[in-house]
Amino acid sequence: xxxxxxxxxxxxxxxxxxxxxxxxxxxxxxxxxxxxxxxxxxxxxxxxxxxxxxxxxxxxxxxxxxxxxxxxxxxxxxxxxxxxxxxxxxxxxxxxxxxxxxxxxxxxxxxxxxxxxxxxxxxxxxxxxxxxxxxxxxxxxxxxxxxxxxxxxxxxxxxxxxxxxxxxxxxxxxxxxxxxxxxxxxxxxxxxxxxx
Numbered sequence: 001x002x003x004x005x006x007x008x009x010x011x012x013x014x015x016x017x018x019x020x021x022x023x024x025x026x027x028x029x030x031x032x033x034x035x036x037x038x039x040x041x042x043x044x045x046x047x048x049x050x051x052x053x054x055x056x057x058x059x060x061x062x063x064x065x066x067x068x069x070x071x072x073x074x075x076x077x078x079x080x081x082x083x084x085x086x087x088x089x090x091x092x093x094x095x096x097x098x099x100x101x102x103x104x105x106x107x108x109x110x111x112x113x114x115x116x117x118x119x120x121x122x123x124x125x126x127x128x129x130x131x132x133x134x135x136x137x138x139x140x141x142x143x144x145x146x147x148x149x150x151x152x153x154x155x156x157x158x159x160x161x162x163x164x165x166x167x168x169x170x171x172x173x174x175x176x177x178x179x180x181x182x183x184x185x186x187x188x189x190x191x192x193x194x195x196x
Contacts, residue, residue: 085121125150172186
C-alpha cells in the first residue's frame with residue numbers, strides 16, 4: 001500500500017497517546033514505507049507519568065530504525081534535499097494545530113510539515129486535543145479546507161466529560177496515508193469512538 005514511500009512521522013506532546021503510535025509505526029513499515037520520525041521539543045524534554053523523553057525516543061528509534069529529528073535545522077531539508085512523500089503528524093496537539101493553521105513554524109514537526117507542503121506533497125494530521133470543538137475549532141476548520149492537508153478520521157473520545165475533545169483513530173493511519181498520497185480524504189472523516 002505504501003511500498004517505497006518515504007513517510008515523515010511528526011510526534012507532538014500528546015503523551016497519553018504515544019502507546020497507540022508505536023504499533024502504527026510497525027503498520028506503516030509493514031505497508032512498505034520508510035518512516036522518518038520528527039519530534040517537538042516537548043517530546044524531547046518532558047517527563048510524565050507516561051514516560052520520559054529519552055524512553056520514548058528510544059522506542060521510536062527502535063520501531064522506525066531511524067534517528068529522531070529533533071531540531072528545526074534537521075527538519076528543514078524535508079523541503080529541498082531530502083523530501084518525504086507524505087508527512088504525518090500524529091498525535092497532533094491543539095497547540096501544534098493552532099500553530100500550523102497560522103503558519104507558525106517554530107518546531108521541528110511544523111518545519112517538516114511546511115517543507116512538505118512546499119513540495120506539493122500531502123500532510124496527514126492525526127489530532128489529539130481537548131479543545132478542538134472549543135477555541136481551536138477555527139483552526140481545525142482552516143486546516144480542513146487547506147490544500148494538501150488531510151486528516152485521519154476523528155471523533156469525540158469522551159463527549160460527556162470532555163465535550164470539546166477530539167482524537168483520531170490512529171489504527172486508520174495507513175489507509176488514510178494511502179488516500180492522502182492519491183490526494184484524497186479518507187471517508188468517513190467523522191467517526192464515533194467506542195466507549196472505553
